Amino acid sequence: MVSNSLIALYTGLVLSNGVQFGAADTAPSWQKYVRSPASNTAKPIGIISGSTIGNVSNPNGLIDGQEPTVLSRNTESDQLPTIVVDFGQNVVGILSLQFSGSQSLSTGLPGLRLAFSETTEYLTDRSDFTRSDNASGNEKLTNGTDQVAVKNGNYTWNNLHGCENGTQVCSDGLHGFRYVKIWLEALSSDAPYTSSFGSVSISSVSLEWSAYLGTPDTFTGSFECSDENLTQWWYDGVYTVDMGTDVFLANETEPRSASSPTLEGKQVLFDGAKRDRDPYVGDLAVSSLTSYLSHDFAESSINVLEDLAQHQRSDGWIPPASINNYGLPLFDYPLWWVVCSVDLVMYTGNTSFANTYWNTLINALDGYYASNTDSATGLLYKNDTGYGDYAFLPRSGPVTYYNALYVHALSYASQLATSLGLSDDAERWSSRASSVGKALLSRNFDQSVGAFYDGGPCPGAAAGTYCNVHAQDGNSIAILAGVTNDTTSAQILDYWQNATSQEYGNTFYDSSILSPGDDFNHRVYAFISYFEIAARFATPGQASSAFDELRRLYGWMASHDPQITMWEGIGPGGAPYEGAFTSMAHGWSTGVVPLLTGYVLGVKPQSPGFKTWRICPVVDGGGLTWAKGEVPTPQGSIEVSWEREDAQTGVVFTLNIETPDGSSGVVCVPTLGLDNPTISVDGTAVNVTSDPTTGWASVDAAGGKHVFTVEA
Known part of the structure; x- marks a missing residue:
C-alpha cells in the first residue's frame, strides 16, 4: 500500500498541476481547489516505492526525463523487472509510452505487460477492470493486461484498442486508473512476436486525457465555505463527473451490446470512467446536476x-441505457428519465427539449406506470421478481421506493407543466401524486419503528405480505416528495441514523434479509445517500445530521485510496463494495455538489432557467461561519455569499x-433562533414574520443586487 503521507504529497502536486504555480494573484480563491490536469496531456508524479522489482535501472527516469528507465531480464531465473507508475489521482484516457529502444535476446521483441488500477489494493498482475472483462467473442x-511488443528505436507507443499482429499482442485501449504496473514479460499466446527476455528503455510516460x-x-459555477474539506469535496465531485463526460465510441464503451449508432x-x-462506460439515465439524477452547477455543460x-x-417502447417504457440493445429491464429508470428531463429544463432553461419530448413524458407517466398500478390500492405494483432497479x-x-419516486416524478413534472402553461397535465399529475402519496403512507408505513417498509415480501414469502425490512431509497425520496409531514420525516430520519450509521456513511438497508450474502445493512451508496442527506437538509431540525x-x-472516500474521486459503492468495513470491479470514479456519487449549492448556498430553480428561484441557505448545524458561490443560469450567474458575525448585539x-x-424569487433569511430580530433589506428594516419551524423569514425579491442583514 502507498503511504498516506505519500498520497497527500502526490495529491498536492497534482493540484498544483491543475491550477498551475505562477497563476495570477488575482485569480479567484476557489481555483486552487480545481483538480483537472492543466492540459490534455497528463503526467505521472512518481514511482511507488517498494514496488520496483528485478533489474530496473534509473526507475525515476521516466518521471524526471533525465535518463531512460531500463527494464532488463536475461534468464528464466531472473525476477520479472517491474515498476508501478502513479499519476497522483484517478485519470482517464489513452496511455502513451515513449521508448528509446530495446534489445532482444531471443525470437520476438521484448514484451511489456500493463495492468491498470484505481487503487493499490487491487493492483495485481491484472487490471482491476478492463473492457475485455465484460466482453466475449471477437470483442474480447x-x-x-494490455501488451506491447517493444521495437528497437525511438518512438511513441499509444495504447489504442486493438492488436498489433492479427489477434496477438493486444490492448483494450482507454482506461480509467490512478496506477499502472509495467513489467517485462510476454504472454505465451503472443509467441513468436514477443519475448520475456531482453531490455526495454522507457524515456517517459504520459496520458492523453x-x-x-x-x-x-x-x-461558470463555484462554491466555497469556512470548512475547507467541504469546499474541496465540491470540486472533487466536479472532477469525478468530468472524468465520466466523454465521447461515445464503440471501442471505448460497454461491450455488452451497448454500441449505438445514434x-x-x-x-x-x-x-x-473505468467501468459502466454506458450512460444510464438514473445516474444523471445526480451527475447532470453536478455538470450544470459547475460548468453549465x-x-x-x-x-x-x-x-x-427515441427508443421509448410503445407501452411508454424507456430503456435505462443502450446496453443489451436498449433492452435492460429496469422498472425505475423511466421515472428517472422524467426527473432528469425536468431537471434539464429547470436548470438550463431548455424549454425546446420539453416541447419536443413532452409526449414521451406523458407516455411514461400516463402509459407505462398507469398500466402498472394496482387499482385496488392505487400504488405501483411490480409483478416480477427479476432485475428491477439501480441496484438490481x-x-x-x-x-x-418505486411509489415514492413516482410521486416525486409526478409532482416535479406537474411543476414544470405549470411553468409551461399546461394546466391539464399539471392538475392531473398533481392530483395523482397526492393520491399515491396518501396510499403509500397509509399502507406501507411501519408504525413500530417509524419508517416505511421496503414494501415487498421476504424471499420465499407470499405475495401481498410485507417483509420486515426498511430501505434508504424509499424513505428518503418519500420525504423529498412531500409524502410525509415534518414530524414523520424527522421520525424516519432519526430511525435511519440510529439503525444504519457507519463511519463511512449510512447504509441503504437496515437488514440484509432480501439477499443475506450481500451485506445490504453494511453497504453504502452515495447515490441514494444524496437523497437522504437532502431530506435531512429539507427537514427542520435535521441540518446537523445532514452535515x-x-x-x-x-470524508471516508477522500481519505482512502485513490482519494479525490467518488466511489460507486462502499461495502463492509468501508471497502469498495464489489472489490476490484467497483468504479472508484462514479458520477452518481457526486451529490455533495448539488447538496452544497442547493442547501448551503440555498439556490434552487422554481421555473425553467431560474427565471424564478429560491435562495434559502442552511446556515445552522454544520459549524460554518461563511459560504459563497455562483450558480450559472441562462441569463447570467446567481451570486450568493453569507456570513455569521461573532457578536451578541448588532448585525x-x-x-x-x-x-x-x-x-x-424568494429569499429565506435565517433568524438564528433570535426573538424578534431586525431584518433589513438594502439598509431598510422590513416587517416580515419568521416561521418558527424553519427558522426563516421569507422575503420576495426582484433581480439585481440585494443585501439582507439580521440584527439582534
Missing part, C-alpha cells in the same frame, strides 16, 4: 436523454445576493 481482446477537461476557465461520436455522461445530458426518448434488487409488490452524514461519507448575519435582471 485481453485477459486482464479523453474526457471533459475541467480547467478553471471552464467553470450515440456514436456524441458527448455523453458515462456512469464511470448540458450537451452530454441532452444527448443521453434524447437518445433514450430482488424486489416485487408495492415497493415504497454529519455528509462528512462521514465524503449578526449578512446575506448578499446578485441575481439576473428580469428574474425574481
Whole structure:
C-alpha cells in the first residue's frame, strides 16, 4: 500500500498541476481547489516505492526525463523487472509510452505487460477492470493486461484498442486508473512476436486525457465555505463527473451490446470512467446536476436523454441505457428519465427539449406506470421478481421506493407543466401524486419503528405480505416528495441514523434479509445517500445530521485510496463494495455538489432557467461561519455569499445576493433562533414574520443586487 503521507504529497502536486504555480494573484480563491490536469496531456508524479522489482535501472527516469528507465531480464531465473507508475489521482484516457529502444535476446521483441488500477489494493498482475472483462467473442481482446511488443528505436507507443499482429499482442485501449504496473514479460499466446527476455528503455510516460477537461476557465459555477474539506469535496465531485463526460465510441464503451449508432461520436455522461462506460439515465439524477452547477455543460445530458426518448417502447417504457440493445429491464429508470428531463429544463432553461419530448413524458407517466398500478390500492405494483432497479434488487409488490419516486416524478413534472402553461397535465399529475402519496403512507408505513417498509415480501414469502425490512431509497425520496409531514420525516430520519450509521456513511438497508450474502445493512451508496442527506437538509431540525452524514461519507472516500474521486459503492468495513470491479470514479456519487449549492448556498430553480428561484441557505448545524458561490443560469450567474458575525448585539448575519435582471424569487433569511430580530433589506428594516419551524423569514425579491442583514 502507498503511504498516506505519500498520497497527500502526490495529491498536492497534482493540484498544483491543475491550477498551475505562477497563476495570477488575482485569480479567484476557489481555483486552487480545481483538480483537472492543466492540459490534455497528463503526467505521472512518481514511482511507488517498494514496488520496483528485478533489474530496473534509473526507475525515476521516466518521471524526471533525465535518463531512460531500463527494464532488463536475461534468464528464466531472473525476477520479472517491474515498476508501478502513479499519476497522483484517478485519470482517464489513452496511455502513451515513449521508448528509446530495446534489445532482444531471443525470437520476438521484448514484451511489456500493463495492468491498470484505481487503487493499490487491487493492483495485481491484472487490471482491476478492463473492457475485455465484460466482453466475449471477437470483442474480447485481453485477459486482464494490455501488451506491447517493444521495437528497437525511438518512438511513441499509444495504447489504442486493438492488436498489433492479427489477434496477438493486444490492448483494450482507454482506461480509467490512478496506477499502472509495467513489467517485462510476454504472454505465451503472443509467441513468436514477443519475448520475456531482453531490455526495454522507457524515456517517459504520459496520458492523453479523453474526457471533459475541467480547467478553471471552464467553470461558470463555484462554491466555497469556512470548512475547507467541504469546499474541496465540491470540486472533487466536479472532477469525478468530468472524468465520466466523454465521447461515445464503440471501442471505448460497454461491450455488452451497448454500441449505438445514434450515440456514436456524441458527448455523453458515462456512469464511470473505468467501468459502466454506458450512460444510464438514473445516474444523471445526480451527475447532470453536478455538470450544470459547475460548468453549465448540458450537451452530454441532452444527448443521453434524447437518445433514450427515441427508443421509448410503445407501452411508454424507456430503456435505462443502450446496453443489451436498449433492452435492460429496469422498472425505475423511466421515472428517472422524467426527473432528469425536468431537471434539464429547470436548470438550463431548455424549454425546446420539453416541447419536443413532452409526449414521451406523458407516455411514461400516463402509459407505462398507469398500466402498472394496482387499482385496488392505487400504488405501483411490480409483478416480477427479476432485475428491477439501480441496484438490481430482488424486489416485487408495492415497493415504497418505486411509489415514492413516482410521486416525486409526478409532482416535479406537474411543476414544470405549470411553468409551461399546461394546466391539464399539471392538475392531473398533481392530483395523482397526492393520491399515491396518501396510499403509500397509509399502507406501507411501519408504525413500530417509524419508517416505511421496503414494501415487498421476504424471499420465499407470499405475495401481498410485507417483509420486515426498511430501505434508504424509499424513505428518503418519500420525504423529498412531500409524502410525509415534518414530524414523520424527522421520525424516519432519526430511525435511519440510529439503525444504519457507519463511519463511512449510512447504509441503504437496515437488514440484509432480501439477499443475506450481500451485506445490504453494511453497504453504502452515495447515490441514494444524496437523497437522504437532502431530506435531512429539507427537514427542520435535521441540518446537523445532514452535515454529519455528509462528512462521514465524503470524508471516508477522500481519505482512502485513490482519494479525490467518488466511489460507486462502499461495502463492509468501508471497502469498495464489489472489490476490484467497483468504479472508484462514479458520477452518481457526486451529490455533495448539488447538496452544497442547493442547501448551503440555498439556490434552487422554481421555473425553467431560474427565471424564478429560491435562495434559502442552511446556515445552522454544520459549524460554518461563511459560504459563497455562483450558480450559472441562462441569463447570467446567481451570486450568493453569507456570513455569521461573532457578536451578541448588532448585525449578526449578512446575506448578499446578485441575481439576473428580469428574474425574481424568494429569499429565506435565517433568524438564528433570535426573538424578534431586525431584518433589513438594502439598509431598510422590513416587517416580515419568521416561521418558527424553519427558522426563516421569507422575503420576495426582484433581480439585481440585494443585501439582507439580521440584527439582534
